[in-house]
Amino acid sequence: MSSASIVEDRGLRAWWSRSQRKVLPYVFISPFYILFIVFSVGPLIYALYLSLHRWPGSGPMRHVGLGNYTYLAGDPVFLKSLWNTVYYAIGAFLFILPLALLLALLINSTLIRIKSLFRIGFFLPILTSTVAATLIFLMIFNNQFGLINQGLTLLGIPPVKWLDEELVKISVLAVATWRYTGINVLYFLTGLQSIPPDLYEAAQVDGAGAWAQFRYVTIPQLRPIALFVGVVTMIGSFQFFAEPLILANGGPNDASLTIANYLYRMGFTNAKLGYGASIGWVLALIIFGLSFIQLYLFGAFRKED
Amino acid sequence: MDSTLTVRAQRTIAYGFLFFILISMATPFVWMISNTFKEQYEIFQLRPTLIPEEPHLRNYVRLFAEFDFQKHFLNSAFIAVVHTASHLFLASLAGFAFAKYSFPLKDFLFLVLLGSMMVPLYTIFIPLFVLVIRLGLVDSYAGVILPGVAGAFGIFFMKQSMEAVPGELLDSARIDGASEFRIYWQIALPLVRPALAVLAVLAFMTSWNDFVWPLVVLRSRELQTLPVVMAGMQGMYRMEHGVVMAASLLSTLPILLLFLALQKQFLAGLTVGAVKS
Numbered sequence: 307m308s309s310a311s312i313v314e315d316r317g318l319r320a321w322w323s324r325s326q327r328k329v330l331p332y333v334f335i336s337p338f339y340i341l342f343i344v345f346s347v348g349p350l351i352y353a354l355y356l357s358l359h360r361w362p363g364s365g366p367m368r369h370v371g372l373g374n375y376t377y378l379a380g381d382p383v384f385l386k387s388l389w390n391t392v393y394y395a396i397g398a399f400l401f402i403l404p405l406a407l408l409l410a411l412l413i414n415s416t417l418i419r420i421k422s423l424f425r426i427g428f429f430l431p432i433l434t435s436t437v438a439a440t441l442i443f444l445m446i447f448n449n450q451f452g453l454i455n456q457g458l459t460l461l462g463i464p465p466v467k468w469l470d471e472e473l474v475k476i477s478v479l480a481v482a483t484w485r486y487t488g489i490n491v492l493y494f495l496t497g498l499q500s501i502p503p504d505l506y507e508a509a510q511v512d513g514a515g516a517w518a519q520f521r522y523v524t525i526p527q528l529r530p531i532a533l534f535v536g537v538v539t540m541i542g543s544f545q546f547f548a549e550p551l552i553l554a555n556g557g558p559n560d561a562s563l564t565i566a567n568y569l570y571r572m573g574f575t576n577a578k579l580g581y582g583a584s585i586g587w588v589l590a591l592i593i594f595g596l597s598f599i600q601l602y603l604f605g606a607f608r609k610e611d
Numbered sequence: 612m613d614s615t616l617t618v619r620a621q622r623t624i625a626y627g628f629l630f631f632i633l634i635s636m637a638t639p640f641v642w643m644i645s646n647t648f649k650e651q652y653e654i655f656q657l658r659p660t661l662i663p664e665e666p667h668l669r670n671y672v673r674l675f676a677e678f679d680f681q682k683h684f685l686n687s688a689f690i691a692v693v694h695t696a697s698h699l700f701l702a703s704l705a706g707f708a709f710a711k712y713s714f715p716l717k718d719f720l721f722l723v724l725l726g727s728m729m730v731p732l733y734t735i736f737i738p739l740f741v742l743v744i745r746l747g748l749v750d751s752y753a754g755v756i757l758p759g760v761a762g763a764f765g766i767f768f769m770k771q772s773m774e775a776v777p778g779e780l781l782d783s784a785r786i787d788g789a790s791e792f793r794i795y796w797q798i799a800l801p802l803v804r805p806a807l808a809v810l811a812v813l814a815f816m817t818s819w820n821d822f823v824w825p826l827v828v829l830r831s832r833e834l835q836t837l838p839v840v841m842a843g844m845q846g847m848y849r850m851e852h853g854v855v856m857a858a859s860l861l862s863t864l865p866i867l868l869l870f871l872a873l874q875k876q877f878l879a880g881l882t883v884g885a886v887k888s
Binding site: 345348363412427446484496545566570574587593597 | 822866
């Protein structure tokens with residue numbers, strides 16, 4: 307009896323020592339896939355199902371087909387939030403990224419010696435939470451007594467209503483500029499520093515001036531990092547949430563509302579879960595579409611070289 | 612002579628511009644710190660003061676006495692530590708498997724992993740919340756931590772550094788009879804410590820600053836995290852800016868100290884995504 311169990315034990319052990327290297331890798335990676343299926347794939351599919359229904363979060367669901375989507379196409383608040391989100395994205399591409407590139411080029415240039423002061427100084431704002439950052443800017447943009455208006459008053463200029471309908475998007479963009487410029491400076495610097503110096507030397511030998519070097523060496527060499535920064539910025543812009551919510555609660559009159567803010571309002575405040583889910587799917591399609599376009603454009607450019 | 616002048620002029624302009632931006636970026640920080648020592652009326656008086664006229668610590672006292680700051684601070688810390696530790700374990704274990712074993716479907720599974728990073732948070736937001744309710748995890752730390760604990764980015768990142776661990780080292784441990792888990796735990800893990808530090812810093816900061824997900828999952832006030840409580844202070848009838856700024860400053864401090872202590876890991880961690888492309 308006891309000897310038999312020893313033999314069996316040996317057999318099991320031998321089997322285990324032979325096959326553990328085949329089995330264990332799957333065990334090691336399984337937590338990710340289990341959590342991914344439960345907390346991402348499942349909800350993604352469930353979101354699609356929900357988006358075809360009307361559901362206040364409890365009780366029976368009512369199938370409405372594509373009703374939520376057709377309603378969405380004519381919903382003025384959704385269209386406004388879509389436009390606001392596009393506005394923020396354009397602002398990021400036209401203002402934050404060029405500023406970050408300019409700062410990175412300056413820091414990287416031979417003109418500047420104390421590089422780390424600027425690199426670290428520009429970077430510090432991203433360490434704050436979006437909540438803390440936006441709360442600080444509430445005091446700066448206060449319609450009457452904010453820091454900027456205090457400064458304007460001292461100069462004899464009447465206070466500007468930074469958080470009113472006309473200017474609130476600019477103010478939100480200012481918060482975003484403060485918080486996200488530094489990280490993009492860091493990305494661009496990484497790209498600039500990975501350009502092999504002999505490319506510049508070769509260009510100099512060919513008689514290229516500073517502008518020609520920038521145009522024909524720096525810009526093409528920055529392409530991979532620019533693609534990365536572009537995709538990250540686009541995805542981030544379309545998921546913009548906390549800054550407009552805390553600075554102006556999406557208002558006034560929905561002037562600062564983003565798609566993510568509207569989704570949250572529908573799903574959690576108004577208990578229209580099906581409608582909220584359809585906003586989520588439209589958002590996903592926009593993000594996938596724009597990512598694809600960005601990748602395609604950059605890939606196509608590459609073939610021309 | 613002419614060209615040195617131009618270089619000097621260029622340098623002056625470059626420094627001038629950089630310092631202008633640096634000062635603009637520092638102003639909100641300085642304003643935040645200064646206002647933590649002021650009464651509300653002084654923050655909004657006509658002539659702003661950099662040095663408070665009558666500096667005091669009442670805002671800090673009120674933060675602890677009236678807003679239970681210490682409790683929410685500890686809530687945030689607990690969630691961030693548990694999230695970071697579990698994320699490091701799961702990511703390094705999976706990264707080890709992807710780097711050091713060959714198994715059927717490995718390439719496909721890795722592609723799925725990369726693809727998972729494309730799922731937008733807000734698309735799954737509402738159904739994820741419904742799921743968390745159904746699982747009975749609403750208003751619990753498990754509900755906050757579990758959905759994001761096995762992030763694909765961390766696995767991708769750990770795989771890169773696990774690949775540098777020499778295979779001979781693992782094989783000689785196998786000959787000595789070490790189990791595969793022990794090989795991971797006692798040989799591979801210590802060798803990738805620098806990468807773990809980078810990932811730890813990133814994971815901690817992400818969790819510490821997270822706002823939207825804890826906002827919907829945590830219902831009872833005593834469980835709430837700092838960003839959620841701070842955002843709630845904004846919605847109050849009369850916002851106490853001095854108290855809110857004290858909260859902002861104290862909530863930023865841990866990350867700031869972490870950054871100053873581990874600057875290199877921080878910067879490496881935040882650019883790692885860019886380098887890979």
